[in-house]
Amino acid sequence: MRIPRCLAPSALVGVLALAGCSGGTQTDDNTPVTAPATVGTTTTTTTATASTAPTDAPTPTSDPAMPALHGKTYEQAQAEFTRRGISAARLTAAAQHKDVALPRDHDSWYVCETSPRPGAPLTGTTTVTVRLAKDFSDCTTSFNGYLYEKNDPASAP
Structure with missing residues (x-):
């Protein structure tokens, strides 16, 4: 029994x-x-x-929760994952805007958004996508997903 x-x-x-x-x-x-x-x-x-x-x-064991990374640099985001015992290899970086190319060395770029959202459980198979911008002020600037209005096809010249 x-x-x-x-x-x-x-x-x-x-x-x-x-x-x-x-x-x-x-x-x-x-x-x-x-x-x-x-x-x-x-x-x-x-x-x-x-x-x-x-x-x-x-x-x-409970799954770890997604940490709040908004406003941190990519390097700080990796350190936060490591500090919490979560593999930093689970982080996938992407540009916040469609008209910006993410350089190879983007450690000093700022986290604008994360997927999943902060507080969500991170199961063993969850990949975390962080959207980065070179300047933190660019996180709130968007013209239909573009950083520069001139690059937005919907914008009238």
């Missing part, structure tokens, strides 16, 4: 309590509790021991 991990301590306490009520003795914390039980004229002994062996069921 398998007992769920969360119920095992309660079950152990119950067994130990019952053993104590049956006249069992305990000499120290490492000695198993024994309780004599009388059935007819035959005496049997029940022994309860605490097991510290791991169970087959994995311990559920």
Whole structure:
């Protein structure tokens, strides 16, 4: 019979309590509790021991939450992931605007947006996309997704 991990301590306490009520003795914390039980004229002994062996069921761990990276540089975003124990390799950088090419060295560029949003759980397969701009003030500037109005095809000349 398998007992769920969360119920095992309660079950152990119950067994130990019952053993104590049956006249069992305990000499120290490492000695198993024994309780004599009388059935007819035959005496049997029940022994309860605490097991510290791991169970087959994995311990559920919660997924880390997406940190708030808005306004940080890409380099700071990578450091934040590392500090939280999340692989920085999960970060994918992209330009905030359609008319801006992201250079190879974009560590000093600023995070404008993230996907997923801050606070969302990051499962083991979640890829994080950060949208970057060279200047933080460019994060709020947009002409239909373009940094410069002249590059927006919808703009009237």
